[in-house]
Amino acid sequence: MKQKYPQFKHKQEGNTIIFEGTLQVKPEFPVYTISIIYRGSLSPIVKVLNPQLVENPPHVYKSEDNKLCLYHPKNFKWTKEKFIAKEILEWTAGWLYFYEVWLETGVWYGPEAHEDFEKLDYE
Numbered sequence: 001m002k003q004k005y006p007q008f009k010h011k012q013e014g015n016t017i018i019f020e021g022t023l024q025v026k027p028e029f030p031v032y033t034i035s036i037i038y039r040g041s042l043s044p045i046v047k048v049l050n051p052q053l054v055e056n057p058p059h060v061y062k063s064e065d066n067k068l069c070l071y072h073p074k075n076f077k078w079t080k081e082k083f084i085a086k087e088i089l090e091w092t093a094g095w096l097y098f099y100e101v102w103l104e105t106g107v108w109y110g111p112e113a114h115e116d117f118e119k120l121d122y123e
Helices: 084-105 114-119
Strands: 009-013 016-023 032-039 042-050
Touching (some): 016 084, 032 084
């Protein structure tokens, strides 16, 4: 994480690691502050802290305070051996891009079928 995203800092709370930092996917888009809670083999929790998302954005878990929906657990199995920087942050950057386009157009051009996230290359 430190090599690929040095702007992200972390703190450990028991077996949980909380990463917080900024992402800007295009110069004309805002700088977003992101929180990622790493919980070992449990799916990471990804939230946008700032700027606040609009009410009822697409592809979030509303019951969990707008946790970003980056993949469907039936199509991608998170394990503690995977890397937050490779999997989760790259998908988060893609989500932010599609969110900004959705704000401008009202259309979510990102993958609708969650398995399509595995096919995208955000590098």
